[in-house]
Amino acid sequence: MGAATPRSGAGGALHPDQAPGAKPAPFPESFAPMLATLAEAPFSDPEWIFEPKHDGIRTIAMLSGGRVRLLSRRGNDQTSAFPALAGALGRLGVPDREMILDGEIAALGPNGVTSFQRLQPRLGLESPADIARADETIPVVFFAFDLTYLDGYDLTGVPLEHRKALLGSALTESELVRMVEPLVGHGEELFGWAIERGMEGVMAKHRASLYCPGARTDQWLKIKGKLTDEFVIGGYSQGLGARASTFGALLLGQYENGRLVYTGHVGTGFTRERLSELKAKLDALKSDEPPFVFGEEPRVRTPVTWVRPELVAELKFVEWTRDRRLRAPVFLRTRPDKPAAEVRRQKVADAPG
16 A cells, blocks of 8 residues: 554563554544445445444444443443443553544354344343343354554544554453454455355455545445345334234334435334334334335335334345335344444445446
């Protein structure tokens, strides 16, 4: 790439003061993660770094003065929910070491592949006893893939490949803390490997990309093996038969120019337990007015109950129709880690080259 690699000190550790673009700065109080754009297809390019996409919750780990804070994408402190993980991260260095790590908290399934479904029972736990039990029964791993601050230096202006070098030098891996191994150039090969193992897909990041906190950029791309997206739940239709006590379908939308635009409804993909759990949450959000802007009214067969637009659902689907409706959607899960106000239809970028 033409720039010098950060110099090594005693013991081979890399120092941030020689990284191109590193700036002395005080340790920040909070930090917003950089976001990726959806890409239409896998590709290979020697100027891009590729990583397997883990299926967990995006987390910023802030280490300063011997203290660890785990912040969600929304900026919420979730340290108390993952005490074993916080302890493992706290052992990364001496008390005066300062780091901000970007990564993913994920739970491994029996096949070694991360699974959000396996992680989900841990989300929302508050009782220390329940959390301690979850640490035993559903252990989690922090997969670190970026380093944006190190020992007095802001690294957001440092090209990605140099941040990766610093991360590899600063991070001491353990059973609970691992580095996401990058692969340069061979995106299609990694995509095939990931999909074969049941993973979501891959991340593609330009080697020279700077870190833009809180921004979505086409210098980072996510490439998935199936069409999925997030939607805000704005209502539900009355259930019939076996679903008379729950609901028939969820009514969904995405924000566009500050307005929640109706995109369709989903009635498949629910377990009996999920139906009951969701119904209880939705009933607590009942509203007299629809939250949507409609191109045309929902085509549902039973009466609709509107809810405040606070819950986010992730769906898989075949395609978008010409009138911007979901074709053959299937409910996957709720996403308590995703803020409803940020749910927008994803821009799809062309593959580079």
